[in-house]
Amino acid sequence: MAAHYDVLFIGSGQGANPLAKAFGKAGKKTAMIERSAVGGTCVNVGCTPTKTMIASGRAAYLARRGTEYGVEVGDVQINMEQVRQRKRDIVNQWHSGSVRGLDSAGVEVIMGEARFVGEKKVEVALNEGGSREVSADTVFVSAGDRPSRPKIPGLEKIDQARVLDSTSIMELGEVPTHLVVLGGGYIGLEFGQLFRRLGAKVTIIQTAKQLAPREDEDIAECLLDILKEDGITVHLSSTAQSISAASEPDLPFSIDIQTPSDKQSIPGSHILLATGRVPNTDSLNLPAAGIKTTPKGHVIVNDKLETSAPGVYALGDIHGGPAFTHTSYDDFRIIRSNLLSTSTTSTTLSMPTTSSSTSRVLAPYVMYTDPQLGHVGLHSRDLAGRKVKTASMPMSYVARAVETAEPRGMIKASVDAETGEILGFTCLGIEGGEIMSIVQTAMMGGLKWWDLEAAVWVHPTLAESLNNLWAYLK
Template identity: 75%
Template sequence: MVTPNHFNVLFLGSGQSANPLAKAFANAGRATAMIERAALGGTCVNVGCTPTKTIIASGKVAYLARRGAEYGVKTGGPVEIDMLRVRQRKRDIVERWNSGSVKGLEGAGVNIMMGEGRFVGERRLEVRLKSGETTEVSADTVFVSTGDRPSRPNIPGLDDIDQARVVDSTSIMELDSVPKHLVVLGGGYIGMEFGQLFRRFGAMVTVVQTGKQLVPREDPDVADCLRKILDEDGIKIHLSSTAQSISAADDANLPFVVNVETPGGKVSIPGSHLLLATGRIPNTDMLNLSAAGIKTTPKGHIIVDEKLHTSAQNVYALGDVHGGPAFTHISYDDSRIIRTNLLPTHSLTTPAMPTTKSSRSRVLTPYVMYTDPQLGHVGQHDQDLAGRKTKTAIMPMEHVARALEMAEPRGMMKATVDAETGEILGFTCLGVEGGEIMSMVQMAMMGGLKWWDLEAAVWAHPTLAESLNNLWAYLK
């Protein structure tokens, strides 16, 4: 029997996996509740994919507007950025998606509790509601979907400067004016997207990266190509460099200085705003997981098995909180695992579909960095293929006819194949619509096509896709 404070299914946190699952359980007749402390929809909808790509679209327009003369288009004057309008456009689109999440959950009959939850026992949680009240709830099955958040590096002097000028991937999207000089700590995907974006808005941008290359996951030649593109955009980049301290400066426009140790010696970088893009940490430290017997890694990620089950009975973890690739599409795919194993009659998959994470070929997990040009990748990287006999094709995007017609020739395509079988092992496109080209190769890899199948295919002309005819001529 279900009492008012007990549910069949309870979700701690919203998100791309939790939301569809909560609706599925509710539609299956299970008494379902969701606790959310911030905004329904999770990181992607509220502070991740949706808002960042919305603002990046504004940056693309600014970039093309400045290049209008190259296309024979006169814009009639200098490009001006209205950050209040940029921000409002972002807010409007987020609100549209967020309200859709609310309507979908309420329409399915999910009991929504806005507040912060923490475990006080096995599948029992205390909830501090936003109304100020505190209640306790329990459930037969609990799903933890609390995501992660930006980390804050321990740099002397960081806490002593004006914190309104210290931003992360969430707060930077709420700026109401363009920074005079944005100093970016971190050369990963978040740092690169925002660094290029605000350069296009007119800010001076300097990136401080501790590693020897940008985007450390990528092959060195791809990272080097990206660095040259950003150099061309006017972004100053310090590789193999570390921020040693931050100090105040007597300048109203550039009120702090980041003191950096570089391979060439010490450098002092004056700045107006500081973007912390040095990584993310799981939102588990406030959940009192030990009370429920839930084990974590040393970094705080919840340990799960191939079916996303934690060390506690009938408790599962979804999305970024359990580690692994922190992508929205991985979080959503987690919902497929749960559907298949716990709601088989209501699953979107067929009975023949694989049921465990180990059998889903996540080696083919794709991702896209939304710099311009985009960086799309699927499959393995060079470092994963040591000892294997391979061939690699690298083709500049300036050899792609459609890219030239669009006046977007920056970047490169790279494919690595098995030298004997022709299997496509990894593919990267750092180029215009790189994510879309990558997705075509991903489908070929999923279908078991060989590189020569793509070379022999008849692609429409003129399209970016027809570059897959020519890429393989560069194999060596």
């Protein structure tokens, strides 16, 4: 007989963990199936470890720039094993907290690989060996996604220890001689700049005509200039044609690429595959549960995050929404609002009003390059047909940025020309994510651009830029 639960989670993460704890504390018999590490991508192989390592890269960057501040530090040496260990220690701290939180809420954690064998019935191949069946009244699928692997002739023939993805690159015990990055999106740019700062030669190969294709062209161009200044080589509108072995011990392979003007052969020591991610739906046997997916494999959900199978919901990256941790956490809030009333939870906090994914119109995010790229709201391509004004200002006009010797980047905002509504905002600059969050709060509160212009911001702060930006509206 299959063990039966009130609530069953397949996969953990930023949406699933707090929701499982909420159900557990509400007295529901709750179980969670996890095949690798409790906490999901963010805690174990995503936000937490990457931003920890990026902090090490920034320390190296500032140390090398010490003379600009009148500080002599000598030669900068990188201890990659210590960088890695610091990352592991912080990941373990957050992972352990996730485990303790589930345990204290009475959630049973089952370590193994899940696959549906019927409606709301799951078979688990246990990590310790053997298998068991479980079922539940309500099921949440939160199995996430994983790095995709492009098909490039010769890729399988080189040393696979040198073929990296966003997970394995963080376990390197040494700095690559030459890291070749395939992909100019957020993952490729963050890791590319990080390892350049740690001492690697870095080349980025991007198939699109610009880096970070989501961004406005002028923002992407400014970002490109920053990375070039950091010593990174970038090939735009270029594709990897093939990979072959080479005789150099430190550069054991070569990548042939097609650029807009010619063909080039790039020697490398390591290659980072940063060409996208795919949902972990292929092993779940979703048809057995009546769960439909998109052609790309993402679970189809309605605005309440319910799948085509009644009583089965999907959280996080697996349903194909914006692949951000904060979006996954918002999934938790939506489900909690709809399925758990205040009277059935042990918390005295008032429940959020958000009950539908259609309310997520602002969609803020930050790319943790240095400087950061923070954005909220609409992009230029979304504003066609509207009467808008746009302001752009270099960070070198911000006193605080100049005083800290961090003047790289730009700020950009688009507003409704008639109502003054702030439609979109980007800050590519020091602490760009924090500046963006101020504007996001203003947008949530319905403030107009002139409200920010008239505000009394402390001098000298980065927020003070919001006094001056609007003078450039046109």
